[in-house]
Amino acid sequence: MKQSDHTLDSPLEDWFAVLRPIPSRNPQAAARGKENFMTQARSLAIPVSKTDDVRHIGWIVSIQQLIRNKEYSPMYVTLTTIALVLSLLLGGTGATVYAAQDSLPNQPLYGVKTFSEDLATSLSLRNHQRLQLELDYAGRRVAEMTSLALRGVNPPEPVLVRLEMHLDRVIELAAIAGEGDMIKPLLQVRARLEQQIRVLDEAPQVGSVMIRAMEAIQTRLHWVEFGLSEPNAFREQVQVRNQFQLLPEIGEAYSPGPGPNPDQEPGEGGFSPKPGPNPDQEPGEGGFSPGPGPNPDQEPDEGGPGPNSDPEPGECGSGPCPNPDQEPGEGGPGPNSDPEPGESGTGPGPNPDCCSDPETGSNNGDNGSNSPQEPGDGSSKSNGGKP
């Protein structure tokens, strides 16, 4: 005992002195106490698994141990910062994209939704995957239109544009599948399109976009049915269409033609939905005259599903061949009542056989047609001549 710590007056010191001496401890009691202590110690020996406290907050302890370094490491801090920023950015973007998936065209996140769709489509490597995506996105557009219609809102025009874009891509992707692989996706596409038509049919008709959307789907459905019946012709038509970047009209091109155009010059092809890529086409050239079709003011040299009553040999008409009596090798749309041998027609009209025979020179350049051309184009676009 240090004296400096315990300066005490004598009376208190006497009192404390009474308490200091203690009798020695009973050795038996001390032994019992130690034995009990050691027994407890053995029973509480650390188990194999961690204790409750450590186990329940073990992840925090692990993180703390990870972070707690004895030495300061600038590289570690930099990497941690980068990882944190990236996780925040990517996590936030991912959350935004996820939240945008249920948005409607009149909502702010709709742009994110369409952007993510385009990105996903462009990132998909296989045509089959892209076709599935485009089909799904077409279904989304139909669902968006339906949702808006149920709320009494007229779906905006861009939704229709995107729907047509998806559908055209579907047709294109189905057409570039192998010969044996085309039927299955086309059947799938047909089922989906029929389903979308039913959905639109049951939805309240608000505004003209809904009606036009249904027409667009029906048009593509005709294309698909043509592809199922005439796969080769379908593929060639689509390829030629792609070549001239006329895909948006591709479905309409195969809709049944409007019938005879009394003003159409002989030798003009059957497909002329609207001014085509070759306005200078001469009479006698097959297929893709760009004329407006049944437009009564149509000039000679313009295409269209006119009543090519006397096509020249080698001319090609790619119309739907409404004339059931048309002979093989005859081209042009239906009204061609007297085709010459060697003429060809490529349209998926009521007489599909007119395009299936290779000897008919169906729609390719062999017969002078350098682009797909159908009788329905001119009528449906410029003259409202849809069947």
Add this chain to the structure above:
Amino acid sequence: MDKNQEELLRRARKFDQQALAEIYDSYSTGLYGYALRLFGDTNLAEECVAETFARFLKVLHAGKGPKDYLKAYLYRIAHNWITDYYRRHPPESLPLEEEFNIPDEMRLEELVANRIQQDQLREALFRLTPDQRQVIMLVFIEGWRKAEVAAVLGKPVSAIKSLQYRALNSLRRILGITKNEVKHEAIRPYARFTS
């Protein structure tokens, strides 16, 4: 804290039986004396020692426990247990214990007077605050340095000095001692028996 004690604690956290036995042997006797001085009862003192080491094992098992000063930690546990005990069981007059080894040369009247004085001092100690009582016990009875007491209480040494000052004044007041008073027979209870 020296290296040996640090190593001892590290092994104790792993429930090394030898280390735990070493800790018990090192501190159980001192804790027993500390408890016995405050209780005046050997059974209670043994119980206090047992409870202190049981609590020590529990905190080790929970992954906690003392980081540096094991002795202070154990005395703090013992002190808290004694304080809790006296809260539940107010001090009574304690009987003479058979286990007390009475020196042969001590006369009976001295023995009785000594015991009475011990009881009076214990009663006075338990009228202090727990911290004041522990300061008095550790500094003046157990002979600890103030720095060690500060470690037990988790307070600075200046706070220990302040506690000691107030505790001594309270004890003088309770025991009827003036500060500069010389030994006075009247305030020594056993004097009545020895005179």
